[in-house]
Amino acid sequence: MTSMETLGSGRRITLPEVRGPWTEALFALLSCPSPELIHSAELPAAGDALENDDLQMALYLCYELHYAALDGVDDRMEWSPVVLMFRAALEREFEAALRELVPDHRPQCSKVGEELQRLVREDDGPPLSRYVETQASLDEVLEHVVHRSAYQLKEADPHSWAIPRLTGGPKAALVEIQADEYGGGSPERIHAVLFENTMRALGLDARYGAYLDVLPGITLATVNLMSWFGLHRRLRGATVGHLAVFEMTSSIPNRRYGNGLRRLGFDDQATGFYDEHVEADAVHESIAAWDLAHGLAVAEPELAPDILFGARALLALEGRWAEHLLWSWKHNRTSLTRPLELATAREHRY
Amino acid sequence: MSEDRVLIVPYRDGPYLVRGPVILRDQDGRAIETARRPVALCRCGKSRMRPFCDGTHRLVGFDAPSHAERPFGEGQAISEPLPGRPIAAGKRSSRHLHPDLGATSNGSGSERSRQPPAMAASARLIAARDELGRAQERLAGWLEKGSRSAREQFAMSSAEELINGAWLLLGDADGQTEITQPAARGRLSVRSPCSCLVRGALEAVSSAASGNEDLSRVSGELQAVLSLLAPEMGLS
Numbered sequence: 001m002t003s004m005e006t007l008g009s010g011r012r013i014t015l016p017e018v019r020g021p022w023t024e025a026l027f028a029l030l031s032c033p034s035p036e037l038i039h040s041a042e043l044p045a046a047g048d049a050l051e052n053d054d055l056q057m058a059l060y061l062c063y064e065l066h067y068a069a070l071d072g073v074d075d076r077m078e079w080s081p082v083v084l085m086f087r088a089a090l091e092r093e094f095e096a097a098l099r100e101l102v103p104d105h106r107p108q109c110s111k112v113g114e115e116l117q118r119l120v121r122e123d124d125g126p127p128l129s130r131y132v133e134t135q136a137s138l139d140e141v142l143e144h145v146v147h148r149s150a151y152q153l154k155e156a157d158p159h160s161w162a163i164p165r166l167t168g169g170p171k172a173a174l175v176e177i178q179a180d181e182y183g184g185g186s187p188e189r190i191h192a193v194l195f196e197n198t199m200r201a202l203g204l205d206a207r208y209g210a211y212l213d214v215l216p217g218i219t220l221a222t223v224n225l226m227s228w229f230g231l232h233r234r235l236r237g238a239t240v241g242h243l244a245v246f247e248m249t250s251s252i253p254n255r256r257y258g259n260g261l262r263r264l265g266f267d268d269q270a271t272g273f274y275d276e277h278v279e280a281d282a283v284h285e286s287i288a289a290w291d292l293a294h295g296l297a298v299a300e301p302e303l304a305p306d307i308l309f310g311a312r313a314l315l316a317l318e319g320r321w322a323e324h325l326l327w328s329w330k331h332n333r334t335s336l337t338r339p340l341e342l343a344t345a346r347e348h349r350y
Numbered sequence: 351m352s353e354d355r356v357l358i359v360p361y362r363d364g365p366y367l368v369r370g371p372v373i374l375r376d377q378d379g380r381a382i383e384t385a386r387r388p389v390a391l392c393r394c395g396k397s398r399m400r401p402f403c404d405g406t407h408r409l410v411g412f413d414a415p416s417h418a419e420r421p422f423g424e425g426q427a428i429s430e431p432l433p434g435r436p437i438a439a440g441k442r443s444s445r446h447l448h449p450d451l452g453a454t455s456n457g458s459g460s461e462r463s464r465q466p467p468a469m470a471a472s473a474r475l476i477a478a479r480d481e482l483g484r485a486q487e488r489l490a491g492w493l494e495k496g497s498r499s500a501r502e503q504f505a506m507s508s509a510e511e512l513i514n515g516a517w518l519l520l521g522d523a524d525g526q527t528e529i530t531q532p533a534a535r536g537r538l539s540v541r542s543p544c545s546c547l548v549r550g551a552l553e554a555v556s557s558a559a560s561g562n563e564d565l566s567r568v569s570g571e572l573q574a575v576l577s578l579l580a581p582e583m584g585l586s
Contacts, residue, residue: 117363120408180386251405253399282403283390284360290416 002020011068013209015061021044026061027246029265030073035082040089049097055090056217056224060150062087067154068208077089091228098225102312107299112139113294113309116241116311120248123315129253132260140329140339141260145202146211147325151223152195152273153208159221161230162239167287168299170240173291177247177284191280194273201270202261206285218321225317229310237296237306238313241333243279244293245311249318280312362416365403372400411493419500431474479518479520485571486513500530505565509555509572516575523527 018024021043029035029200046055064070065078079081107115132144151158156178163174183189199206229239268275293311297304328335356370368389368433374382382401394412397404546580552572559565 064382070485113362121411155411176388184387252409255404278404279386279390279399279402282365282405283367283386283388286367286390289364290361 011065011208012071013101013212014071015073016057016213019057022054022058022090023061026058026083029080030070030077031088033074033101035080036083038086040086040092043089046093046097048223049093050101050221050325051216051319053217054218055093056220057080057212057215058085059090059223059228060093060212060220062090063231064209066227067157067232074081078234080213092225093310094221096349098115098313098317101316102309104305105308105312106305107297107308109297109304110302112297113290113305115308116248116293118313119311120245123249123319123328125315125319126322126326128325129256131326133256134225134260136260137341138264138327140325140335141264142202142204143335144257144325145199145204145338146340147215147219147321149195149199149204149211150215151226153192153206155195157192157243158226158230159239159243162236163177165233165236166240166296168295170292170296170299173287173295174240174243177243177287179293180280180284185236189276189299191273191276194276198270198273203265210342211336214338214340216264216335216337218324222317222321226312233309235306237300237303238310240296240303241310241312242314244285244288245304247281247284247288249315251278251285254278256279257258302323360393360414361418363414365393366494367391385565413503473582474578478575480573481575481578482513482516485509485575486569487570488564488568489513492568495564502559502562502565505555505559505562505569509565509568512552512555512572516572516579 015027015030015104017021018027025038025043029038046052049055061070062083065073065083069075071076106204132141136144159174160178163171163178166174179185181191183191183193187193195204205211226239226242229235229242254274255278258271261271261274293307295305325335334340354371356368356372359367359369361367368391369387372384372389374384374389376382392400392403393414394407394410396406398406398408441453485533489506492508552569555565555568555572559569
């Protein structure tokens with residue numbers, strides 16, 4: 001069971017349950033002082049890697065080694081060549097699935113800003129934020145927040161990996177955005193902290209990783225996308241494209257999420273995170289689209305296709321994730337791997 | 351950037367970003383809090399937290415370049431009045447410049463000759479509402495189409511203003527008929543537009559609309575609305 005202890009100020013997560021051969025193999029590597037190489041060819045085919053709960057969890061945990069301590073795992077495993085090779089095998093599956101989902105597109109570098117605007121304008125993703133605003137039940141809203149905790153409790157961190165990999169105008173633009181994400185000098189304004197407040201106001205467990213065990217593969221995939229981009233210098237263009245579209249598609253949905261909570265009777269303790277993002281991302285989106293993404297395409301034209309890849313991969317994965325939530329709720333099912341009551345009840349036993 | 355100067359950047363299709371030591375006050379001198387830096391000021395006019403941007407420009411398809419627009423061609427002074435704008439200083443007597451429903455008009459004869467038909471007020475107002483609805487729908491449909499010239503953009507914003515003003519006039523004029531203003535209508539800064547302002551705006555739409563079929567129809571529909579509303583505007 002994933003429970004998470006906050007020891008000191010550091011993040012520490014307990015390993016979740018084994019989900020299949022991929023997580024099983026990873027746990028074997030992580031628990032062994034001198035692990036032996038596992039050949040991914042010996043593991044079963046991933047099928048649809050993007051919605052494979054087991055594979056996405058294994059990949060998520062490989063990345064978590066860079067963000068948090070894993071209970072019972074030697075911190076040096078972060079740079080264990082054997083673990084990194086295992087992660088590379090997972091990433092190959094992930095990248096193959098993404099490249100299939102998102103066709104290659106080579107824009108003119110002078111058109112990247114416009115192209116991003118067009119992508120966002122023409123995106124016809126499922127109306128998740130409208131549903132949350134007007135119809136979602138309390139249980140559904142709680143599930144939505146639990147899904148998002150996979151990212152929001154470390155909001156902005158995956159994109160920060162790109163800072164040392166950029167120069168000049170794009171670097172200044174990214175730092176300007178990230179500084180605001182991290183509270184502009186006030187720890188209580190850090191966006192991840194605002195999300196903790198929201199979780200607590202909703203009666204949820206705000207500890208880092210507390211709900212990891214109930215998150216399906218498609219949710220983990222949306223976060224793995226950012227970590228995969230962020231941790232690879234070769235994919236810095238994709239990080240930038242991802243952040244640009246993330247910011248460009250944030251203000252309006254966040255207003256709707258806040259409205260959904262207000263409709264259900266919650267106050268600004270709960271909505272603070274969303275209200276903050278309406279205003280903050282209205283500032284960020286212009287900087288991210290033009291100064292950062294467009295600026296990077298002009299400075300390093302060979303990155304233009306990657307910028308668009310990052311943008312399109314985000315829209316495609318978010319679309320599939322939103323579709324999963326709406327489909328589950330429409331069929332009166334939980335969108336998590338098991339209903340939240342159960343997860344919460346189990347939490348309380350600890 | 352240097353912290354002792356203010357930099358304002360209008361972003362394409364987006365807000366003004368303001369960096370540097372700027373303070374905001376409302377017209378009564380009360381401070382408007384700007385905790386966040388940079389400040390994003392609404393440029394599309396449709397934000398729900400004005401003067402700040404809230405991303406609504408994306409919903410309404412706001413379309414504006416980052417650079418300064420030059421709608422009157424190279425070399426023309428920027429201070430030159432807009433073509434067809436109603437308030438061309440010195441050309442009209444001062445009483446026309448005030449929002450005053452009762453103002454009599456000494457505008458051009460051709461406009462004065464368009465007398466409204468003798469209809470009962472309620473029927474007239476309902477007819478005006480229908481015409482106005484058509485004009486608004488047509489304008490909205492046209493807004494969804496792609497790129498537009500500066501002249502067309504100008505005509506579009508004039509028509510929008512005119513439509514908003516007409517809805518207000520309709521609301522004010524309505525005594526017994528059931529006329530409801532669409533919830534989605536825009537906001538108008540002038541509560542009761544004076545007749546020359548309205549006619550001038552219509553002239554502006556007509557002249558700027560020449561050659562654009564959709565806008566010409568909007569202009570025709572607005573002409574009909576204003577004829578129907580003439581008594582309320584002090585024109586009859």
